Amino acid sequence: xxxxTIKLFLVHGEAKRLxxxxxxxxxxxxxxGPRSELDSVLGRDEATKSGVxxxxxxxxxxxxxxxxxxxxxxxxxxxxxxxxKDWWNHIVFxxxxxxxxxxxxxxxxxGRLIEQARSAGRAVVMNGQASGAKLPESDRExxxxxxxxxxxxxxxxxxxxxxxxxxxxxxSAQEQILICEIKGLKATGHPIPTGFVVLKxxxxxxxxxxxxxxxxxTLVARKKLIEDGTLVKHGEHFVFTRDAELISPSAxxxxxxxxxANGLLAxxxxxxxxxxxxxxxxxxxx
Numbered sequence: 001x002x003x004x005t006i007k008l009f010l011v012h013g014e015a016k017r018l019x020x021x022x023x024x025x026x027x028x029x030x031x032x033g034p035r036s037e038l039d040s041v042l043g044r045d046e047a048t049k050s051g052v053x054x055x056x057x058x059x060x061x062x063x064x065x066x067x068x069x070x071x072x073x074x075x076x077x078x079x080x081x082x083x084x085k086d087w088w089n090h091i092v093f094x095x096x097x098x099x100x101x102x103x104x105x106x107x108x109x110x111g112r113l114i115e116q117a118r119s120a121g122r123a124v125v126m127n128g129q130a131s132g133a134k135l136p137e138s139d140r141e142x143x144x145x146x147x148x149x150x151x152x153x154x155x156x157x158x159x160x161x162x163x164x165x166x167x168x169x170x171x172s173a174q175e176q177i178l179i180c181e182i183k184g185l186k187a188t189g190h191p192i193p194t195g196f197v198v199l200k201x202x203x204x205x206x207x208x209x210x211x212x213x214x215x216x217x218t219l220v221a222r223k224k225l226i227e228d229g230t231l232v233k234h235g236e237h238f239v240f241t242r243d244a245e246l247i248s249p250s251a252x253x254x255x256x257x258x259x260x261a262n263g264l265l266a267x268x269x270x271x272x273x274x275x276x277x278x279x280x281x282x283x284x285x286x
Contacts, residue, residue, distance in 0.1 A: 053093035209259030
């Protein structure tokens, strides 16, 4: 994804309240805010335009993050129809400053965003069937560029439903993949901006060690991963059925070890360098 300059405006001077975002050399614009300030969000001139929007919150049935993707020729009019749904607490919507988004464009964007949110697997997608629309080739390319900008701005605005779990950071894959071994079991993973990812197919010990009870996070994290089907028993150990994000290298290592572990030392490259050594090298380069 290309580098970009973001112009972020905090309407009330606070990062969690109403805010707008624009990118250099892009005709689109984003508006975001909490549900508690919906009147202010809908009072913006941008809300009268056509565009796409994402509502985010928590699915009351599963307790998991949830997202709803929609499109409208008037964002303001359409959003008032979502007030009877109490699961969402944040909104972000995208419009075009040159008012060049047609009904077909926004239906295409909606369909692609639903598809991408489901593929990312980070949140329960509350939509039923995806919509979408067919566009001429040139229009499709324009909308795909628009989507790239949406992806750039979403995390900045506090919405990460489109970010794939475990997405590999920039750099050589072989240099980034790390290994954590214990009792003949092996897990693989890599650092991400928000913590650490243990990759699908990794193994973890079956029984927690005594030290696990001194650190509640280990037990809570393992229980959650077991309950959502990420950690599945396979003979005398667990196997990760999908990529799993943890808050730090140590958190990831404790889940694999079933007890206390220093992630900076437990995760190593194939050549044996620890994560601590890799970070030290990186600091010297910087």
